[in-house]
Amino acid sequence: MKVLIADDDRITRMLVKSYLNKWGYQSLEAEDGEQAWQILQDESPHLVVVDWMMPKMDGPDLCRRLRALGGADCYYYIILLTSRDSKEDIINGLNAGADDYITKPFMPQELEMRLRVGKRILELQQSLQESLEAQRYQAQHDALTGFLNHVEILKTLEQELSRAERQQRNLTLMMGDLDHFKKVNDTFGHLAGDAVLVEVARRIRNDLRIYDAVGRYGGEEFLMVLPGCTPEEAELVADRILNSISSQPVLFRDSVIPVTISLGLAFNKVNGHTDLNEIVQAADTAMYLAKQNGRNRYEIMGL
Ligand SMILES: [Mg+2]
Secondary structure (H helix, E strand, O other): OEEEEEOOOHHHHHHHHHHHHHOOOEEEEEOOHHHHHHHHHHHOOOEEEEEOOOOOOOHHHHHHHHHHOOOOOOOOEEEEEEOOOOHHHHHHHHHOOOOEEEEOOOOHHHHHHHHHHHHHHHHHHHHHHHHHHHHHHHHHEOOOOOOEOHHHHHHHHHHHHHHHHHHOOOEEEEEEEEOOHHHHHHHHOHHHHHHHHHHHHHHHHHHOOOOOEEEEOOOOEEEEEEEOOOHHHHHHHHHHHHHHHHOOOEEEOOEEEOOOEEEEEEEOOOOOOOOHHHHHHHHHHHHHHHHHOOOOOEEEOOO
């Protein structure tokens, strides 16, 4: 873990640095408040030992400036190093945003223990942050396919529609529904059904560009948002998806499961406002048309 030691006194810096290295920390040095601020920006050490009295920017000012950054995802643990030990000074230091303080001259063991507290808190904060991110991911994605879930793909569609409108660009919406999926579940079992969904999702993802969004809209329904995709390009993509899904059966244990999909395509109004519900409805209608017309095909529905 990186630790920044900010102190205008060279001897103190050297002393602290030698301890830090001995305790297994990677040390960074600053000789005034401004240099400390610069190092914090460039190297983002999150454990900071800062002297109270420094030129350019003193310790409490540095604390205040760091706290003003906000952001729960980047906490700085600040230990104020001070020769002032009146209660009032300590209160002021903590009030400026320091987490802890040590009075000079300090006992090495005390610094070691206080640093350890800071390290523990930073590690705890990091693991909380990671679990929050994992939760956020789970809340937005379908666990089986890894695609966006129903709510998120509609949110994405809404954002992309308004972006396309602002930039007067094309957008294609594709609704896909696996053909006779109930029969897959009934014939091969639900585990096989899941395996089919996972494999189809993988093939669809491969057929799309990195900036296309795809969501699991329903049980065996997928919604694909293709920003900047013209109707002509969309038909090529649709052909590619039909082909990649139908050309090879899905293998699950001893079963060979043929799979096809029906696609419905709808396009935004490039020079006007496209209503979210309207385009979803059009893609849905087109998809049903593809079912009626024999499945394993795509149809297009105008708005
Ligand atoms: Mg000083």
